[in-house]
Amino acid sequence: MQERILSSQLKDFIGKKIKLEGWLYKKRELGGMTFLVLRDRHGLTQILDDKSSETEKLKGLHQGTVLTVLGMVVEEKRAPNGVEIHNPKITIDMPVTEVPPIEIDKPLSHDSENLDTLFEYRVIGLRNVQEGKIFKIRAGLERYIRDFLNKNEFIEINTPKILAGATEGGAEVFKVDYFGKEAVLAQSPQFYKQIMVGVFERVFEIAPAYRAETSATTRHVSEVTMLDIEMGFISGHQDVLDMVQDMTYHALTSAYEEFKDELKSLNAPQLVLKNKFPIFTVAQVHEMYSKATGKSTEHEKDLVPDEEKWICEHAKKEKGCEAVFVTEFPVQAMKFYHKINPADPSTVMWADLLFRGIEIATCPQRENNYKKLVEQMVKAGLDPEHPGYKYYLQAFKFGLPAHGGCGFGIDRFVEKTIGLNNVKEAILFPRDLNRLTP
Amino acid sequence: MQERILSSQLKDFIGKKIKLEGWLYKKRELGGMTFLVLRDRHGLTQILDDKSSETEKLKGLHQGTVLTVLGMVVEEKRAPNGVEIHNPKITIDMPVTEVPPIEIDKPLSHDSENLDTLFEYRVIGLRNVQEGKIFKIRAGLERYIRDFLNKNEFIEINTPKILAGATEGGAEVFKVDYFGKEAVLAQSPQFYKQIMVGVFERVFEIAPAYRAETSATTRHVSEVTMLDIEMGFISGHQDVLDMVQDMTYHALTSAYEEFKDELKSLNAPQLVLKNKFPIFTVAQVHEMYSKATGKSTEHEKDLVPDEEKWICEHAKKEKGCEAVFVTEFPVQAMKFYHKINPADPSTVMWADLLFRGIEIATCPQRENNYKKLVEQMVKAGLDPEHPGYKYYLQAFKFGLPAHGGCGFGIDRFVEKTIGLNNVKEAILFPRDLNRLTP
Structure with missing residues (x-):
């Protein structure tokens, strides 16, 4: 049986008879x-049936x-991969006898009013080669993140x-009927990853939340x-920022190299990045933003969305880097497990990583003193005796x-890397x- | 600030003052x-305070x-890593003032009657260095699996x-309250990975089910x-078996190399593996088992648990390989999306991978003809019009x-690789x- 050749390999077979x-x-x-x-997992191939006889079968x-197509590879600069298949012999392996609900050889609209259609026909729409590229790049980013973390001795864990x-608080939770008992779906592996610092010092997980x-x-x-x-045994909060920075830099620069052509064809923005990300405090951002725009945000405890956009643009222009850390969030915004800044108890040792206008990651140091943590729980109105907090x-x-x-x-990281407008576009089958x- | 040295690095610092x-x-x-x-993420270090003066602090x-310990590295063959720390200066970074509920410097019992205790104190118990090794090996196996699949152009996906x-049937499902609507938790990404064959040909996911x-x-x-x-565009069922075989072989042999010492100290079995796994049909296993044991299983549609053990033992002894494929399951046991064997419609193109006595993976070819698939659904009592099957x-x-x-x-693969007795022992925080x- 003749071996299958993929579209990307055809240029090595010019003048030869091959099987696609x-x-x-x-x-x-x-x-x-x-x-x-013809589409295969590497891309597209043009096939010319000059007498339209063989394509009668279609x-x-x-x-x-x-389809299986046997044919001769001929150089053709205007076709994908610079080749064309001549004198095709076609076998139909699985016929499609109904007209598909969408045409996937044309660009699919990602306009906000068309997103519902995009997701309704997702099963077929993902076969559009441009859509496919989004999720190849996504897999690549995840791969580069894992490579970095594995190399730096972070152990990958699987937590329930x-x-x-009794989760760490925040957004609403989904309830599950667990053999007649009420349980909830995890909003994050927050508690488990902290528990696992006690085992491995350095851990990570990529999982649904x-x-x-x-x-x-x-x-x-x-x-x-x-x-x-x-990560445990940090010598200070900066260790966490450095790790997140180096990982993000590695993933972005590697993906921009590997997926250069795909990113270009998706109209992804040029990458403007330094290997040291600029750092601003929340107070500095408020001040700079207020001065630049005339809109005062100095009474806000968090950054407002427009400030996140502004500071990334500012850093891109002034510092040559569109990834930015914002630090020293006010204590009013803290979660009970954050560590209050000993040098300034009105702020928390919490930094956000912003990229291209939105928060991609929250990177705080944790309170690791048992007694202080319990005090902070009580202050936050939580009951440390609740069985959900026991472990x-x-x-x-x-x-x-x-x-x-x-x-x-x-999801957000993929969205912003590619330059999409809605986080759902970066998810295969989004749920809302x-x-x-x- | 002096740089931290990890336990495994100490042998390179003999005669030097270091920080642990x-x-x-x-x-x-x-x-x-x-x-x-002292325990750190690489292991244990022995520290000698010969006048017991510094350890007064404890x-x-x-x-x-x-703790932070400053001290002199001295060769000491009987101590872990062949070194001992002398003249320690100790700083207490975080005191533990209560007696822990279990002593982690002693082996933890994995006897079936003690498993409940093992999991009740899991947060602390995992700090036992032997327990930790289980999950380092687990992470290693997952890493080698991903390496193999990435190298073979399988795209990692994240599915809902x-x-x-309307899932693929089988075990009972958990119900979720989804904004007032009833939803269920996925038993597997079966439907999504098949859908994604239409996009990428080759996909994989490692995720909870x-x-x-x-x-x-x-x-x-x-x-x-x-x-x-x-994987799509297979030339036959054997392609699937070859891929699963090569991946399993790669993961096991790589992990047995990287974690040689850890596996030995956990009393893991010696690996007996060939790069071509023996293949038996269900009928052959029934026949061989019945002949060898005198217990007839020829009326069974599936393998009975004792047969799974027996065939692995048999293959280990006779073929030098404790991983085995069993093929040609009877059509009575099939799921609606399996492909019936065209050469023998009483059997299905479905193979199980058995390893050390249990089924690790089920590896069928799927029915890819739309009309036949719908027929098989109807025959299985399912309604192809159900909205859950539409996409x-x-x-x-x-x-x-x-x-x-x-x-x-x-989880089972980790359990059997290490030689544990219960799948829960291979899970950080098991749920039952x-x-x-x-």
Whole structure:
């Protein structure tokens, strides 16, 4: 049996007879000749049937039909990969006899008013080669992140997503019927990754997390993929920032190299990055933004969305880097497990990583003193005696070193890397308030 | 600030003053001298305080106390890593003032009657260095699996775990309250990985899957980590088996090399493996087993657990390989999406990978003809019009090539690689009928 050749390999087979397998992507007739385009996992191939005799077999068949094509590879600069297949012999491996609901050989609209259609026909729409590139790049970014973390001795863990309740707070939770008991879906592996610092010092997980988001924005979905990292025996908060910075730099520069052509064809922005990300405090951003725009934000405890955009633009222009750390968030915004800045108790040792206008990761140091942590829980109105906190607090009672980490939104990172407008476009099958399918 | 040295690096610093950071693992006094053992992410270090003066600071403090130790590295063959720290200067970074509920410097019992205790104190118990090794090896196996799949052009995907219902059948499902609508937790990414064959040909995912298992066995938990793989444009079922075989061989041989010492200290079995796994049909196994044991299983549609053990033992002894494929399962046992063997319609193109006595992966070829698939659904009593199947069936209606893949149980694979007795021992924080914490 003749070996299958992939579209990207054809330029090495000019003048040879080869076998292709793939999906019918396009068919057009032109002056008695028929041009086919075949899709395989590496891309597209143009096939010319100059007498339209062999392509007769495709009568009544549609886009998606699975074909085997035997033919001669001929140089043709105007065709994909610079080659064309002549004198095709076609076998139909699986016919498509119905007209598909969308035409995937044309660009799919990502306009906000068309997103519902995009997701309704996602199963077929992802076969559009441009859509596919988004998720190849996504897999690449995840791969480069893992490479970096593995090399730096972070151990990948798998933590439970069904919890007894009492999570770290924040967005609403989804409830699960667990053998008649009420349980909840994890909003993050926060407690577990901190517990695991006591075991391995350095851990990470890339896994789904669940937020019952009742607001429909371009930033929110109810099922996200989070990269969670935690590292112990840090000598200070800066260690956490350095690690997140180096990882992000590695993933972005590597992906921009590997997927140069794909990113270009997706109109992704040029990457403007330094290997040291600029750092600003929240107070500095408020001041700079207020001065530059005339809109005062100095009473805000967090950054407002427009400030996030502004500071990234500013850093890109002035510092040559569109990734920025913002530090020293006010204590009013803190979560109970954050560490208050000993040098200035009105601020928290919490930094956000912003990239191209939005927060990609939150990177705080944690309070690792058991007694202080319990005090902070009580102050936050939580009950340290609640059974859901029992195991988490054990880790501290029996010794945790100084540690910090990040919750890093993979979906948002992919969205911004590619230059999409809505986080859902970076998710294969997104879930939100109104969408539970496909 | 002096740089931290890890336990495994000390042998390169003999005669030098170094800084260690870690957890107090053990303390014992002997003739006026005090021996400490410190744990860090690379292992254990012995520290000798020959006048017991510096270790006075540890009075009233317990295992888990976080310490910084400055001292001199001295060769000492009987100590871990062949070195001992003399003349220690100790700083207490985080004191542990309560006696821990379990002593982690002693081996933890994994006897079945003690498993509940093991998991109840899991947060602390994982700090036992032997327990830690299990999960380092687990991370290593996952890493080698990903390496293999990335190298072979499988794209890693992230698919939704909250579904609208109508899954592929099998075990019971957990119900989720999804904004007032009833949804279910995914039992597997079966439908999504098949859909994604239409996009990328080759995909995989390592992610949690949920089975509301009401039986309490050594094999079952309600949250598992599954490796799901799917590959399209296969030339036959054998392509799937070859891929699973090569991946498993790569992961096992690489992990047995990297974690040689850890596996030895965990009393893991010697690896007996060939790069071509023996293949037997279900009928052959029934026949061989019945002949060898006198117990007839020829009326069984599936393998009975004792047969799975027997065939692995047999293959180990006779073929030098303790991983085995069993093929040609009877059609009575099939799922609706399996492909019936065209050469013998009483059997299905479905193989199980058995390793050390249990099924690790199920590796069938799928029915990729839309009409046949719908027929098989109806025959299985399912309604192809159910909205939960709509998107899955779209993928077939608009063209899927011949494909197959596997659901590969990461937890079981870790369990058997290390030689544990219960799948829960291979899971950081297992979930079952009775356990939803820690």
